[in-house]
Amino acid sequence: MSILDIKTLKLIICGLLILSVLSIACAGAGNKAEPAEIGVMETKVAASSIASSGMDAGYNYPEFEKISVDPAYQYLELKPGDSKNFTVTVENKDNKTIALDPRLVIIPYTENFINESWVSISSSAKGLKPGEKEEFEVEVNVPENADLGNYAVLIAFTENVPEGDVAGYYPNFPGTMQLNLQVWVPPTVQILTPYVNDLVEAGETYTYEVKLRNTGSKDIAISPELTEGGNVIYYDSISPYGGVTYAFGNDAISVEAPEKVKAGQTAIVKLTLKVPADAKGSYTGNLDLNIDDPGIREYEGKVSLNFRILPVPEEPYETIFKAGNNGTINIQVSAYQYGYGLYTAGGDRNLTPSFEVSLKDPSGKEVTPALVSTKQSGSVSIIDDTYPQPYLPYISARIAGGMETYSQGSYQGGTTTFVETYTVPGIAGDWTLSILPINTENFDYSVTIGAAEE
Numbered sequence: 001m002s003i004l005d006i007k008t009l010k011l012i013i014c015g016l017l018i019l020s021v022l023s024i025a026c027a028g029a030g031n032k033a034e035p036a037e038i039g040v041m042e043t044k045v046a047a048s049s050i051a052s053s054g055m056d057a058g059y060n061y062p063e064f065e066k067i068s069v070d071p072a073y074q075y076l077e078l079k080p081g082d083s084k085n086f087t088v089t090v091e092n093k094d095n096k097t098i099a100l101d102p103r104l105v106i107i108p109y110t111e112n113f114i115n116e117s118w119v120s121i122s123s124s125a126k127g128l129k130p131g132e133k134e135e136f137e138v139e140v141n142v143p144e145n146a147d148l149g150n151y152a153v154l155i156a157f158t159e160n161v162p163e164g165d166v167a168g169y170y171p172n173f174p175g176t177m178q179l180n181l182q183v184w185v186p187p188t189v190q191i192l193t194p195y196v197n198d199l200v201e202a203g204e205t206y207t208y209e210v211k212l213r214n215t216g217s218k219d220i221a222i223s224p225e226l227t228e229g230g231n232v233i234y235y236d237s238i239s240p241y242g243g244v245t246y247a248f249g250n251d252a253i254s255v256e257a258p259e260k261v262k263a264g265q266t267a268i269v270k271l272t273l274k275v276p277a278d279a280k281g282s283y284t285g286n287l288d289l290n291i292d293d294p295g296i297r298e299y300e301g302k303v304s305l306n307f308r309i310l311p312v313p314e315e316p317y318e319t320i321f322k323a324g325n326n327g328t329i330n331i332q333v334s335a336y337q338y339g340y341g342l343y344t345a346g347g348d349r350n351l352t353p354s355f356e357v358s359l360k361d362p363s364g365k366e367v368t369p370a371l372v373s374t375k376q377s378g379s380v381s382i383i384d385d386t387y388p389q390p391y392l393p394y395i396s397a398r399i400a401g402g403m404e405t406y407s408q409g410s411y412q413g414g415t416t417t418f419v420e421t422y423t424v425p426g427i428a429g430d431w432t433l434s435i436l437p438i439n440t441e442n443f444d445y446s447v448t449i450g451a452a453e454e
Contacts, residue, residue: 068093085137092128096130100158112149148184154173200308214266220263221291222261227250257269257270331421336416354438372423377419
């Protein structure tokens with residue numbers, strides 16, 4: 001592409017950007033729904049359509065809509081010192097010969113810039129006649145001293161393609177394909193405790209164990225520290241000045257950890273949570289393990305922490321229902337639990353939901369219903385250990401021999417449901433039902449009036 005063409009294209013893109021921003025500002029004054037992101041999106045759409053529009057196709061790049069590159073995208077994961085070959089097919093769908101000139105075009109917006117010496121393309125420049133196809137062998141060689149991370153580059157097969165900043169707007173520019181390369185090494189440390197999620201009580205103290213296993217032959221240094229803000233934010237209370245107020249801060253959690261995870265051994269990072277007596281709501285944060293393992297990316301070496309203060313109501317929930325006859329009254333109360341206390345260490349904790357259920361008959365007399373049955377049911381997922389599981393770091397899937405999960409082998413538990421059923425002989429009239437929940441944040445109830453006994 002000539003310098004004049006690049007400047008022309010840049011001016012068009014800048015003009016479209018200005019027009020889109022102005023139109024959004026005029027049409028949505030007072031609307032705070034992220035206008036900047038909308039403007040960028042519209043600019044990209046407009047910029048993408050430049051090459052396909054009739055105006056542009058008849059001006060600078062008439063052949064761009066008539067050349068096919070297959071595949072248009074290639075993703076590779078390679079270790080330092082590894083190499084990989086793949087084939088790219090270019091087809092001329094025009095009625096005239098198109099000049100091919102395979103080469104790399106560096107994308108300015110990428111994590112790492114690839115060295116052009118890493119990629120070689122077999123075929124030299126040539127003219128592709130109408131209807132012809134040409135296969136190119138692309139070989140990627142990653143040197144032993146390559147930095148770990150992600151690399152992106154365009155492989156261009158025609159002469160007129162965008163360069164510099166302009167290339168960043170065209171991930172699927174006609175006549176090009178995008179190559180994404182992830183340079184990595186196998187991690188040696190497994191994070192066996194992917195998250196800690198617990199229902200806790202104000203004024204109580206809890207301990208948790210985060211287990212790490214070193215599968216390598218060298219000791220790996222760690223330096224755990226707490227960071228606020230996790231993947232999920234609970235809006236328990238909003239400050240009048242903006243922001244989220246948590247149930248407690250990081251000062252309520254202490255961390256004890258060894259300096260290293262020794263080769264071939266399992267280490268434990270101990271967390272102690274002292275819940276303030278006046279705490280309400282929830283806390284979400286991260287334990288950043290700071291593992292000195294090049295195979296673990298920064299965001300992968302964190303354990304999500306989520307604590308919810310158990311609400312303890314002082315008074316029972318009450319509701320009135322009408323019995324239309326003298327039949328038996330059946331009351332069913334159920335609650336749901338979401339895997340609390342999975343990594344609590346030390347002591348026996350009973351987190352099973354239960355209920356104190358009482359009744360008042362139509363005359364106002366206290367009646368105690370009989371507990372006739374309890375039921376517990378759950379949902380279970382069957383895990384394929386060859387694929388990363390929810391809540392488990394992606395890195396675990398890359399470790400030889402599979403991964404270890406917190407659940408039983410190939411089974412991962414989900415929500416558990418607890419149900420209690422009560423009965424009491426009934427008479428027609430208005431009844432008052434009282435339910436005091438224990439160890440739960442939610443419950444459902446149902447009342448069924450049976451037929452009158454003869």
